[in-house]
Structure formats: structure tokens, C-alpha cells
Amino acid sequence: MAAPVYNTDLTLIDAADATTNWTAIGTGAISLETDYFIQNTGCISKVGWVAATRGMIANAGAGKTLTTPAAYLAWVEYHNPNLLDLYANGGIQLIIGSSTSAYDQWYVGGSNTIPLGGWHCFAMDPSIARDNRTSTPSGTYQYFGVLCKVLGSGSLKGNPLGVDVVRFGRELQLTAGDLANGYATISGAETTANSIANRWGLLFSREGAYYCQGATVFGMGSVTTASRARSGSNVATIVTGTAHKLSSGMVVNVSGLGGTGYNQTGVTITVTNTTTFTYPNTGSSEGTTADTGGTIATPVDFRDADRVLFILDTPKCAAGFNEFEIRGSTSRVDWTRFVVQSLGTTSPGKFTVTDNATVNLTGCTFNSMNTFALQSNTTVTSSVFNACGQITAVSGKILSSQVNRSTVAANTSALVWNTAVDPNGYLDGTSFTRGATLNHAIEFGTSSPTTMTLTGVTFSGYNAGNNVDDSAIHVKRTTGTVRIYISGGTSPSYRSDGATVDIVANPVDAIVNTVDVNGTAISDVRILLKAKDGTGPMPYDATVTIANSGTTATVTHTGHNMATNDKVQILGASLYQNNGVFSITYVSSSSYTYILPSAPGSSPTGTIKATYVAIEGTTISGTLSMSRVFTSSQPVTGWARKASPAYKTSTISGTIDSGNGFSATVVMISDV
Numbered sequence: 001m002a003a004p005v006y007n008t009d010l011t012l013i014d015a016a017d018a019t020t021n022w023t024a025i026g027t028g029a030i031s032l033e034t035d036y037f038i039q040n041t042g043c044i045s046k047v048g049w050v051a052a053t054r055g056m057i058a059n060a061g062a063g064k065t066l067t068t069p070a071a072y073l074a075w076v077e078y079h080n081p082n083l084l085d086l087y088a089n090g091g092i093q094l095i096i097g098s099s100t101s102a103y104d105q106w107y108v109g110g111s112n113t114i115p116l117g118g119w120h121c122f123a124m125d126p127s128i129a130r131d132n133r134t135s136t137p138s139g140t141y142q143y144f145g146v147l148c149k150v151l152g153s154g155s156l157k158g159n160p161l162g163v164d165v166v167r168f169g170r171e172l173q174l175t176a177g178d179l180a181n182g183y184a185t186i187s188g189a190e191t192t193a194n195s196i197a198n199r200w201g202l203l204f205s206r207e208g209a210y211y212c213q214g215a216t217v218f219g220m221g222s223v224t225t226a227s228r229a230r231s232g233s234n235v236a237t238i239v240t241g242t243a244h245k246l247s248s249g250m251v252v253n254v255s256g257l258g259g260t261g262y263n264q265t266g267v268t269i270t271v272t273n274t275t276t277f278t279y280p281n282t283g284s285s286e287g288t289t290a291d292t293g294g295t296i297a298t299p300v301d302f303r304d305a306d307r308v309l310f311i312l313d314t315p316k317c318a319a320g321f322n323e324f325e326i327r328g329s330t331s332r333v334d335w336t337r338f339v340v341q342s343l344g345t346t347s348p349g350k351f352t353v354t355d356n357a358t359v360n361l362t363g364c365t366f367n368s369m370n371t372f373a374l375q376s377n378t379t380v381t382s383s384v385f386n387a388c389g390q391i392t393a394v395s396g397k398i399l400s401s402q403v404n405r406s407t408v409a410a411n412t413s414a415l416v417w418n419t420a421v422d423p424n425g426y427l428d429g430t431s432f433t434r435g436a437t438l439n440h441a442i443e444f445g446t447s448s449p450t451t452m453t454l455t456g457v458t459f460s461g462y463n464a465g466n467n468v469d470d471s472a473i474h475v476k477r478t479t480g481t482v483r484i485y486i487s488g489g490t491s492p493s494y495r496s497d498g499a500t501v502d503i504v505a506n507p508v509d510a511i512v513n514t515v516d517v518n519g520t521a522i523s524d525v526r527i528l529l530k531a532k533d534g535t536g537p538m539p540y541d542a543t544v545t546i547a548n549s550g551t552t553a554t555v556t557h558t559g560h561n562m563a564t565n566d567k568v569q570i571l572g573a574s575l576y577q578n579n580g581v582f583s584i585t586y587v588s589s590s591s592y593t594y595i596l597p598s599a600p601g602s603s604p605t606g607t608i609k610a611t612y613v614a615i616e617g618t619t620i621s622g623t624l625s626m627s628r629v630f631t632s633s634q635p636v637t638g639w640a641r642k643a644s645p646a647y648k649t650s651t652i653s654g655t656i657d658s659g660n661g662f663s664a665t666v667v668m669i670s671d672v
Contacts, residue, residue: 063140121201313344418445521622
């Protein structure tokens, strides 16, 4: 690919390197400060005062439009934080307005939130309700500044208030990286983002940990081009059909254009607007002919380990302001032993896999974060989610992990599985522990399979009863039957939106193999293996009654212990249609139904017997098997037979062990 590139979508409002655009609010002069700035070579400072609210404001030269969840960011420092009023009283305020005397005010800090003093990059989204207003701003926001509410006593020495570079936006963008040039990393991103020349305020380090706010974006998504052109100075101009989300200096891969001279990897030179950018074109001259094919991709290869990240508290920003987002289907992102802790509740930080990149989260811990949206190429291993929002797994793997004390609302679920993929092999070994809210562990959506297996999944703290707000599993299907096999782990309670839920705990396999005298597998051998006597948990020669309705037979069979898709042999019915081996649909503990080959027009009489059938059918490649739970060992008997070519009928006998199952190899003797 190329060496990592770290960039941002932040737009400059004022660099605070000169007082030219700045106006003091309240008495007291402002100055260009070259002693205690944080970015570039200077900042704007204001002489000290007491018992008043004062500050400074900059004229951006034109109205600015901030789109949620982006924010206005400004660096602020006040030498004596103990002199400030409390956060709730507006100790530090960010202000934006239409003039130097008409502005809205948002409280962002105070003596109780910045006790150690120093520079802070405050973020504020004007879509969030303001805390105060001076006069009545009109039109778009053109003036941006800071106010401090200072108490009635304290030092007046020097210029205690400093304001440095002011911007708006949200994203720290990581692209490129490879083995030869080095992978993209958190430390590499911080070196660029927090350099004196940049100080983007989106990522900085302190005492071995990293602090972040806004969106840390890994890779950029692919977009389709709408047209292309080429200037005489070997600079290609690309116009995209949708917003490209690029910044100057990013590595882009251009492919699929009809003008093949444009298909190459380059670094963006300029980004004119959201759909236009330029890059060096070293290929053949292509002229300016329109070209509607091709894609623009800016993936990342990020691999890093053993990082501690704190998501800053941003109470005046939208809920989606703080986020880790992965874009570009060809990106790769590996987090190993990361610890991520949210410091606030307004925007606790989302983790979003937007494009189906390769994502590996191994040995990570996430504390008090918001939602997680994964994709099928995401693998989470041995990781912990403590007091986080909902995890949408799609068909990503979450293996040997913990989901503890989810903060989702009552009657919603910590993890959503709404895909046609069986979660067997995808959620193995993961544990769920309920917190204070009456919620579920897993929601199986209407797109999930009707037969699934949970392997080694455990549930703690959930209600043992079914169909309540904190049953362990929530099945969203409204009709039909959903069978969930539990292999190891915990047999869960469930809530259903209407479907019949059949929980089958800890199944074992019963297998019959058929071979000839030389040990060669024989296919198409018919097998019948059924209950041998009444000593097992499944019915043997039980007397039942049957009521027919059309082609549906309803069997009254007290304590049958069978489940949907189990098989039963019916004998002794007066109507031939009712006799045979049938797959059943569970109705209750004393009844089930099966489908008749044709409608007999009445119900059968006689002494009707029902016997459980474990295996029935013909072998494929010499094997026929089944899987289910047996509460105790089940004796079985049966036969194997094949008519063409003819083999002698062989008997089968044994016991399906409730813990180990059953396996038999039947040697078929030719009868030719």
C-alpha cells in the first residue's frame, strides 16, 4: 500500500496567531501571546479580571455551517482554574454568534472539571441546547469565541486567559500502511495529530495513555467516479458521484477507469470540495473526456497492541460525536489488548464497522461505551464488553468473550443476531451477565435461522421464567417453530414474539454407518432405529388417540417428551394414512401433530401405538445420523436393509448414551 497517512476533516476558523480578527468581550485588552501558546507560534490572551464574565471572539469572515455530529473545537487555558466559577454556572463557555455582541453560549468547563488547569480542547455542537444567550444572533454563525466567568477575588497578574486555534469538524483519518512501510498505529496518529503544528485536539497522549474525542476513522470508503479530467501539468481531477470524504495528503487508489492512464495510486494534492479532488497523474495523457467508470479507495492497514484509550467527556456534543469507525472493504484493522474507557455519558463512543473490512479485536476491554455495529469479517476474541450499549453482530464472530451488564433498555437485548447464519461457531464460549436493567442477552431477529446451536454460551442473572422482559433470549419471529440446541453452557429462558421456541440442551449424536464385508461404505441403505423398551425417556409402544383434520393429524399423547422435528412410528390406526413414521410438530407436553400423505376424511379408531424413532431414512456415503438431547440413556433397536442390489437385513441394537451418544457400524451381507 504505502506509508501510513494521518489526516483530519477539521476546517480552520481562526489560527489565533494574530489579533487581527479578534475582539475583546468586556473590559481588558487582548494580546498576541507568544509565551504559553499550544499550537503553532502564538495564541490570543486577555488581561486578568475578577467578578465578571469576559473573553474574546473572532470574526471568521463568513458564516459557517456545522453539521451534526461535527462540533466546534477551541483550545482554552486559564492559569488559575480555582478562580473560575463551576461548570454548571458557566466557568468556561464556548460562544458562537452573528456579531461581537450577539451570540449563544454553551457551558463546557469550570473549576470543578479542570482542577489541574492547563490547555483543554473543548468541543461543542450548536444543535445541542444552549445554556445562555446574549442579545439575539441572526443568520449563520460567523463569530466564534470563549468566555470565562471569574469569581470575586483572586490574582489579576498577567493574562490568565488564552485561546488558541479554533476549528470545526470531527474526524481523525488513518489511511494506508503496510509491512514494508509500517502499519498505521495509535502512536503514529498521535504524533501527527498532537504535533505543535497541528494540535487537532482529537487525540493526545498523557502518561502512557491516549485521550481521544470525535471520530477516529480507519480507512475511507470506496466511491464511484462521475467524471474525470487531466490538466497539462500531469494533475488529474476526479469528480465523484457521492461525497469522497478525502483530505489533502491522503493516499488514494484509483481503479477501473476507461482512461487507463488514471488508474494508479497517488496522494491527493488538493480537495476542492466534497466531490472533487486532484492527484498526480504519471500515466499517459488522457485529455478531458468524461469517464463514468471506476472507484476511489483509501483503505488502511492498522495493527497495534497494548493501548489504553480514554474517550473524553463531551457533554455539549451529539450522542454520535465520539466514534471509532472502520471504512473501506479492503481495510484491515487489528486491535490487540486495547482497553477503551468512556469518561462521559452524553457521547460515550460508538464502534462502527461501516464497510465489511477485516477487523480483529483480540483480548480487548471496552468499558461504558455506546453501541457496536459489526460485519461478517469482524472477529472478536477473548474480549470484554462492560456496561456497553447494544452489539449488532450481523454474522461477525464473538468468541470466548464476555458481555457484562449491558445498558440497553428493558425488553431489548445486549446482542442482536439477525442474519440467516447459524450462530454455532460464531458466539462460542461467550458469556452474558445481566446488569440493573431488565433486558435480554441475545435477540434472534426474523432473519435468523429456525434451527440454531449455541455452543458453550452462558447466561447469568437472567430470569429463569419465559416470556418476561429479562428472559435470556428474545426470539422475534411471530410464527413457526424455532429450535435452539444448547451444546455446553447454559440452557436459557426465552421470550417469543409468537413463534414456538424449542430449547434442546446439550445434544448428543446417534450415528449408523453401513459397510460391506470389505469395509467399503454403502449408500442408500434404509435405516430404522427406534425405542427398544419403556426404560428410556422417549415413548415406547404408548397408547394414543388421533384426530384428523384434512391432512393434519393431531395426536393426544401424555408426557411424550418429544420436540418439533422428532420422529414417531404410529401403528394400529384403522386408517392406513395414519400409520408409518412421521416428523412431528410440538404442540404441548401432551400433544403433537404430523402431516398425512392424503386426507382420509375421518379420524382413526383402534388400539393406536406410538413409539419414538431416533433414526429413519437412507444412508448417504454410508452414514445416517441425528442429534438431540436425551435426559437419560435411551435403549434402541432396529434394522438396516437394502433391496437393490440385495443385501440381507441386519439388526441394530444398543443404547444412546445421554452423555456420549451412539455409534454403530453395520456390516451388510450380499443376498445375491
